Amino acid sequence: MTEIKNSNWRLRKGQIVAARQMTDLEKWFEIKLEDGDLDHEPGQFVQVEIYGVGEAPISVCSSPTKRGTFELTVRAAGRLTKYMHGLGKGDWLGIRGPFGKPFPVKLMTGNDLLFVAGGLGIAPLRSLINYVMDNRREFGKVDILLGCRTPKDMLFGDEIEQWQKRLDVNFSCTVDRTAPDWKGNVGLITSLIPGVTINPEKTFGVVVGPPIMYKFVIAELLKKDMPERQIILSLERHMKCGMGKCGHCQIDHPKNYYCCKDGPTFTYEEVKEAKRF
Amino acid sequence: MKTTDKTEHTPAGAAGARTKPKVAFFDFASCEGCQLQITNLGETLLDVLGAVDVVEFREAISEKYDGVYDVAIVEGSIGDSHAEERLKKIRERSKVLIAYGACACTGGVNGMKNGFQLDEIRQYVYGKDYKLFDSTPTRPVHEVVKVDYFVNGCPIYPPELIEVLKHALRGLPYTVPDNPVCAECKLNENVCMYERGVACLGPWTKAGCNSWCVNNGNICYGCRGEVKNPARNAAADVISKYNLKPELIAKKFEMYNKCKEGAK
Amino acid sequence: MNYHILKKDGLDGFIKKLAGQMKVCAPVAKGHGAFAFEEVSSAAEISLKYIPTILPPKKYFMPPREKMLEFDLNGDKPKDAANLEPEKLALFGVHTCDLAGIQCLNMVFSERPRDYNYLLRKENIFIIGLECNEYCDGNASCALVGNHYPNGGYDLFFTDLGDRFIVHVNTQKGEELAESQGLPKASPADLSALEKARDAKKHVFQNEIGVGPKLLPEIFARGMESKVWQELGKRCVSCGNCTNVCPTCYCFDMSDTINLDMKTGCRTRTWDSCQFETFASVAGGENFREERAHRQRHRYYRKFKYPLDKFYRSFCTGCGRCTRTCMAKISLKDTLKTLAAEYK
Incomplete structure (x- = not known):
């Protein structure tokens, strides 16, 4: 029997050091790897294995500037994620990764940033937002637009409160359906974009949300003359292997992108010919 | 459909780590061939018995148990009101219910009853006093009570039952494969039955049996039920490619898939 | 590189000797016009004239079901290991289309991140190709993609010259096998016979869809x-x-x-x-x-x-x-x- 020591299927062992239910659907986990830092970049994802249950791709929602542990926000959507909601502090997971092309942080340096997050899209975007906060002086003006279905679906409420208080960030938020104690905007996230002033040549728009959101948000950004290659998206597909092989995450596009390897982050210029976002 | 149970994702084995989960087998209108598959498990049966405590199993043990079942494994279809009552009582006492075998999952061969007027078939079976004999159209188990897991097949494919049992013990959902049997048949490198000049229901039937029948030289009879989104148009191509009669395939489907059409 | 000769009546001895060294798999008739690569121990079991097998030889490189990782949850934290017992194997009679298929998979799985299960299996497989002098049937389109002639991807390659095979040696491993089998070197006459056979194929194999x-x-x-x-x-x-x-x-x-x-x-x-x-x-x-x-x-x-x-x-x-x-x-x-x- 040969042991394949460098097999890419081997798992790093991660222990849940903290966990918290965020909403009915989402749970937050903080994980410590036994072999050191995850060493990811904003926008990357990991494959989470629950031994004997299976694996699922989850984007890392913490910034690499936070060392020692990393964080995941998990929506109970599939078989593994539902099971994962039953786990808590002390439980072990298998981790592969980080995988995927991160947000182009270096290219963004010295530019204004406009973040647009819809629903669970805030999770991968948070890795970048917190990175930017921790390196704030490297960037110009920062606008964050957040949309959720209802006020109680909002993730990272405490942190968002901090963002709202900061003088170096402009934060706006909207909900699709209001609730009695909600004083903010009501409407689709696209309604927030016209109100933002941007210097198109010097701004990167980073958009993360459900597939349906992209078309409309991109149209708004293009209206503001934002160059196609400065509109950054993070696309959702079922990334099963993370290595550009299993085929599940391939995007119907002339360039044959594998979402796990060539993405999940893309510029709009790269993927505008895709059949679907 | 009434259910008192809401334990869909509660692991059946979680209740007591020290005591083994209590598993009971029941049968309704069926040939009990699926139970026979369990007794035929051989060595694997010992592993199963190491993991669970079988408290009722008519074909193998005579004891009766009056507590709560962690897992009830139900064979057979429901064809009279006594069966319906009995099944509901079993459901009330069970944390998790597994329907196993074609009769329980789709109505199976018993579904053919529904191709007749009920009184006509009662008369045929019971003679002139047929009204004395209780009989209802054939229903699969999930049309009477909530079912947590399905193990299709006539008989069940034993490795799949073991898989489902493990899922039930851990509270994990099990997805019945929804690809045609061909998907597995090809991996087993069988010579296609159509190449042998025989019509086979593999292209429309749910996989999950590892093409058990074809591996052993038989056709697929469709016992696991039709896939959710079968290729209706393709039947014409298949029939013309292999020079077969269209009725041939339709007739073969009646054996296991009649119940789906509903009672007359 | 060079060519050897194997007389057709020597094929059985060749397969038997090879089977003594490693598992030999070759196309075998399954009835109803179907073939499959299966283990053989003599030439009689092999179908030298066959249409592509039900499953291609990829099944030996990437088995339909393959264990990639074993885990153990006993103890404080989970343990896992990727183990593989690669089987020493000779594939005999692989057509040029399937050689091309293996070359494609080689590219995919050696691309980083690499698939070491695949690569380890591949290293243990010895490949003997077999030329098609005519079409297997009307469904093939090998001429369209240029796969009706050999383009590497094998250790040894057999071409049927009537009463004998001319064997092209493509690798050192292939040469060692040819020598250990005592195959004589091909003569100039054999080589011109090969050339003639290849020439004849030009007329037999034509672009199947009429578009370049x-x-x-x-x-x-x-x-x-x-x-x-x-x-x-x-x-x-x-x-x-x-x-x-x-x-x-x-x-x-x-x-x-x-x-x-x-x-x-x-x-x-x-x-x-x-x-x-x-x-x-x-x-x-x-x-x-x-x-x-x-x-x-x-x-x-x-x-x-x-x-x-x-x-x-x-x-x-x-x-x-x-x-x-x-x-x-x-x-x-x-x-x-x-x-x-x-x-x-």
Whole structure:
């Protein structure tokens, strides 16, 4: 029997050091790897294995500037994620990764940033937002637009409160359906974009949300003359292997992108010919 | 459909780590061939018995148990009101219910009853006093009570039952494969039955049996039920490619898939 | 490199001697016109004249079901290991289309991050090719993609010259085997016989769709919205036969199995198919290739468009298996002809 020591299927062992239910659907986990830092970049994802249950791709929602542990926000959507909601502090997971092309942080340096997050899209975007906060002086003006279905679906409420208080960030938020104690905007996230002033040549728009959101948000950004290659998206597909092989995450596009390897982050210029976002 | 149970994702084995989960087998209108598959498990049966405590199993043990079942494994279809009552009582006492075998999952061969007027078939079976004999159209188990897991097949494919049992013990959902049997048949490198000049229901039937029948030289009879989104148009191509009669395939489907059409 | 000769009546001795050294797999008749690569121990079991086997030799490089990782949950924290016992194996009688298929998979799995299971198996497989002097049947399209002649990918390569095989040696390992088998060197007469056989093939094998292969990328670049995909979609059974039998389809699924002790288990890789309904669906419910037409289109683009950009070669080897196995008579050659006609 040969042991394949460098097999890419081997798992790093991660222990849940903290966990918290965020909403009915989402749970937050903080994980410590036994072999050191995850060493990811904003926008990357990991494959989470629950031994004997299976694996699922989850984007890392913490910034690499936070060392020692990393964080995941998990929506109970599939078989593994539902099971994962039953786990808590002390439980072990298998981790592969980080995988995927991160947000182009270096290219963004010295530019204004406009973040647009819809629903669970805030999770991968948070890795970048917190990175930017921790390196704030490297960037110009920062606008964050957040949309959720209802006020109680909002993730990272405490942190968002901090963002709202900061003088170096402009934060706006909207909900699709209001609730009695909600004083903010009501409407689709696209309604927030016209109100933002941007210097198109010097701004990167980073958009993360459900597939349906992209078309409309991109149209708004293009209206503001934002160059196609400065509109950054993070696309959702079922990334099963993370290595550009299993085929599940391939995007119907002339360039044959594998979402796990060539993405999940893309510029709009790269993927505008895709059949679907 | 009434259910008192809401334990869909509660692991059946979680209740007591020290005591083994209590598993009971029941049968309704069926040939009990699926139970026979369990007794035929051989060595694997010992592993199963190491993991669970079988408290009722008519074909193998005579004891009766009056507590709560962690897992009830139900064979057979429901064809009279006594069966319906009995099944509901079993459901009330069970944390998790597994329907196993074609009769329980789709109505199976018993579904053919529904191709007749009920009184006509009662008369045929019971003679002139047929009204004395209780009989209802054939229903699969999930049309009477909530079912947590399905193990299709006539008989069940034993490795799949073991898989489902493990899922039930851990509270994990099990997805019945929804690809045609061909998907597995090809991996087993069988010579296609159509190449042998025989019509086979593999292209429309749910996989999950590892093409058990074809591996052993038989056709697929469709016992696991039709896939959710079968290729209706393709039947014409298949029939013309292999020079077969269209009725041939339709007739073969009646054996296991009649119940789906509903009672007359 | 050089050529040896094996007399046909010496083939049985050759196979038997080889089988004494390692497991030998070769095409075997399965009845009803079907063949499969199976273990053999003598030449009598082998079908030298065969149409492509039900499954291509990829099954030896990437088994339909393969254990990728074993885990153990006894103890404080989980343990896992990737173990493999690669089998020493000789494949005999591999046609040039299938040699091309293996070359395609080699490219895919040696690309980083590498698949060491595949690579380890590959290192232990000795490949003996066998030339087709005529078409296997009318479903093949090997001439279109230039796979009717050998283009490497083997250790030894046999060409039938009537009463003898001329054996091309392509690797040092091949040379060692030829010498250990005591195969005499080919004579100039043998070499000119080979040349004649190859020449004759020029007339036998003709571009099967009447359109130059150089045009294919352009045809596909423009064919995304062709009506042909809807037609294919109406007929497709979604059985996955076409991808399972394809020598260059390598999509897979991963799943976990736990043993009844609930403590030990493994992760298994299983061949998957882009033709299955849920292949491109995500946990939230979105399905990115819901229609059969789009799934069929995807299959063709993964043969004739995407790999040409990425690996500079067609991933259709021309073996014709997908056409032969299709329950609904979807023909690769007809699809290509339709696309080519629309292009003009």
